[in-house]
Amino acid sequence: MISFRDNFLAIFLLFCFCSCDTISNDNITFANNVVVAHRGAWKTDNLPKNSIASLRKAISLGCTGSEFDVRMTADNVLIVTHDADYSGLEVEESTYEQLSKYKLPNGEILPTLRDYISEGLKNNDSTGLVCEIKPSKIEGRNLIMAENAIKLVRELKAESYILSYISFSYEILKKIHDIDPNAKTQYLDGSKTPKQLKEDGIKGLDYLTYKFKNRPEWISEAKENGLILNSWTANETEDIDWLLANNFDYITTDEPELAFERIKKSPISKGYELVWSDEFNYKGKPDSDKWAFEYGFIRNEEKQYYVDSLKNSRVENGLLILEAHKEKIKNEAFVSKNAKGWKNNWQFAEYSAPSLTTKNIAEWTYGRVEIRAKLPKGVGLWPAFWMLGANQDELHWPECGEIDIMEHVGFQSDSIFGTIHTKAYNHMKGTQKGKKAYIENPYDSFHVFALEWTPEKMDFILDDTVYNHIQNEHKTTDEWPFDQDFHLKINIAVGGMLGGQKGIDDSIFPQKMEIDYVRVFQKKD
Secondary structure (H helix, E strand, C coil): CHHHHHHHHHHHHHHHHHHHHCCCCCCCCCCCCCEECCCCCCCCCCCCCCCHHHHHHHHHHCCCCCEEEEEEEECEEEECCCEEEEEEEEHHCCCCHHHHHCCCCCCCCCCCCHHHHHHHHHHCCCCCEEECCCCCCCCHCCCHHHHHHHHHHCHHHHHEEEECCCCCCCCHHHHHHHHHEEEEEEECCCCCHHHHHHCCCEEEEEEEEEEHHHHHHHHHHHHHHEEEEEEEEECCCCHHHHHCCCCCCCEECCCCHHHHHHHHHCCCCCCCCEEEEEECCCCECCCCCCCCEECCCCCHHHHHEECCCHHHHHEEECEEEEEEEEEEEEEEEEEEECCCCCEEEEEEEEEEEEEECCCCCCCCCCECCCCCCCEECCEEECCCCCEECCCCHHCCCCCCCEEEEEEEECCCCCCEEEEECCCCCCCCCCHHHHHHEEECCCCCCCCEEEEEEEECCCEECCCCEEEEEEEEECCCCCCCCCCCEEEEEEEEEEEEEHHCCCCCCHHHCCCEEEEEEEEEECCCC
């Protein structure tokens, strides 16, 4: 006779066995990050794209989403694969039985959409499924694929696991919207404005990164219309950083591990938000709504004459080019008084160069200010990225304060400087507060030069590393005049009190500074 104890034990063991690795239909809480693994997280472990293994890897990394591609076979089986052909067979002209004879490189059977979604429901409480439905070349099949995909998701009770449906086919997305108005859909083609998408019920944009860079107004327009912002395929540090800075909802990448690294280092992770930037995704002169020019002989006994020539400052190929030239320029430099009264004096400059400023255009108090740039090379050059107090015209230097985010002199090719100048601390007294940092390949590689500035301190940063920390002493404005607005300057000086200490090598010209972007972040209120 079987006892109650034996019955209870058998039921308990059966429950444990059935509960192991079972599908969960509980609601999912998507991970609090922007990382979508493109075709799963395949790259680091050399897994097949669109494989179950790459999906499991994305889940283990904690990605908020894992993207995969869906096609339909000749016998109407939805499968997960990217290309229109698989192992030499046309997917739409072959049955699943024919295709599945050829396994993935890791030995997996070619997954059906049912298999893939079912696996995504297992032991997964944070990674959503991003389902890309590939357009068919056969008339009528786009609508069938959309209908069958939604039907399958509902059958598996997986609606809450679908982060979004994406497609290059507008027809497919509109059909999904008709079937399920709550489904999150994103268009991939990049040809529709946010306004058009909103009008047609499409929930978001998932465009190539360069398309957003070429049409940055679409970012703000999408946000104003409450649309999802996603971008593919962002695999480079500078693209990931740009998308993070612009507060995209998702970043689709083949490099999820890199994306997580960049999130940790992003100003956004510290509570900053982007308030001003120039990404230089246009052509011609620098944007006059963001920059003004300085003119003439201005400071520090420098030898260049500042000009606004297109030869000296221009935007091309996504970069701001600031260029110094050796050329004789005749300009009315100053007016002086002699025994016979006032007269014009003329002075010849031997060099031309640009100096850009945001004075009277954009000024800020506190925040993170950064530039990504490649520096000009040669003895006698003195490129700088720096700030002056907005009250400069009233108080003059050094009372207004100066923040040198980055200075470099050509006779010290492996170094940059980060410095503050105030009434109490300045180079005229030899009391300036500055430090030098070693820089590798400043002329051949881009580097990020940044300042993090708060009421309590300033940190000068080279490529994510703080090399100079200056604390507010809480004395007077003689020591800390930095609780006010400052504007930016970018320039190449030739010679001068610092740059010209070892002379000027005239054989180096022309020389250019290449700037990828300038960004200003501030803390949210």
